[in-house]
Amino acid sequence: MKYKRILLKLSGEALMGKQQHGIDPERLSMYAGEISSVASQGVQVGIVIGGGNIFRGLQGAAKGMDRVQGDYMGMLATVINSMALQAELEKHGMKTCLLSGIAIDPIAEAMSRRRAIEALNGGNIVIIASGTGNPFFTTDSAAALRAVEIEADVIMKGTRVDGVYTADPEKNPDAEKFDTISFTEVYERGLNIMDLTAITLCRENRLPILVFNMNIKGNLQKIIAGEPVGTLVKG
Ligand SMILES: Nc1ncnc2c1ncn2[C@@H]1O[C@H](COP(=O)(O)OP(=O)(O)OP(=O)(O)O)[C@@H](O)[C@H]1O
């Protein structure tokens, strides 16, 4: 196995599947299947999910809502997505542990590094909800923070494009894909694959990021088997 402990970042928006909003049951089930297959091989899996399919603080602020209030709403959106994924993983027969950076007692345990590592070592898939627990951040930054905390070997950013490109591939059909790229080059080229807070945290902690298309079945398995999928960002 190429990686023993991973932190998988899932996009909230991707959970919409073909819908305009909310959670597509088909997409949720596909993700749970993909995750279960690598966890069943003994890979320790931590997960951070975004909330963009439900709410983003910046969207609210653009319409006059208080930014901090909106950010907390965004963080609660990640709790909803995390609960949905937890239930689906359990349907697939997996043991799970849901932790949260915001106290939300009957639903999730309090996030602590100690508890997360204990649950991973106990064979649970560990979902860490509520982002960092603080406004003005994103779940990309939360993924970087949690990955460093749990001492993951890598962050796997599961997204809807198949890696890092010279420009946003959804806007530039001529953009070219990198197989590997350094953190320095990501800064210098101004590539928006993750926000800069996340990139900086990964770089400072020598934590590689693997950007890949989570919507293609089998990709997660291939990465664990050491096949070249996506783009590896490293120091
Ligand atoms: N240089 C680049 N290489 C690859 N993707 C890029 C690049 N620049 C911008 N992108 C865009 O980054 C996006 C990554 O989206 P991501 O999965 O993080 O969704 P998100 O909207 O941030 O997630 P969430 O729903 O969690 O907020 C892709 O849609 C892709 O088009």
Ligand SMILES: O=c1ccn([C@@H]2O[C@H](COP(=O)(O)O)[C@@H](O)[C@H]2O)c(=O)[nH]1
């Ligand atoms: O640490 C965090 C993480 C997230 N937020 C808020 O939640 C939404 C949804 O997260 P995405 O990363 O955009 O999917 C985000 O827009 C923020 O409003 C936060 O405040 N702190």
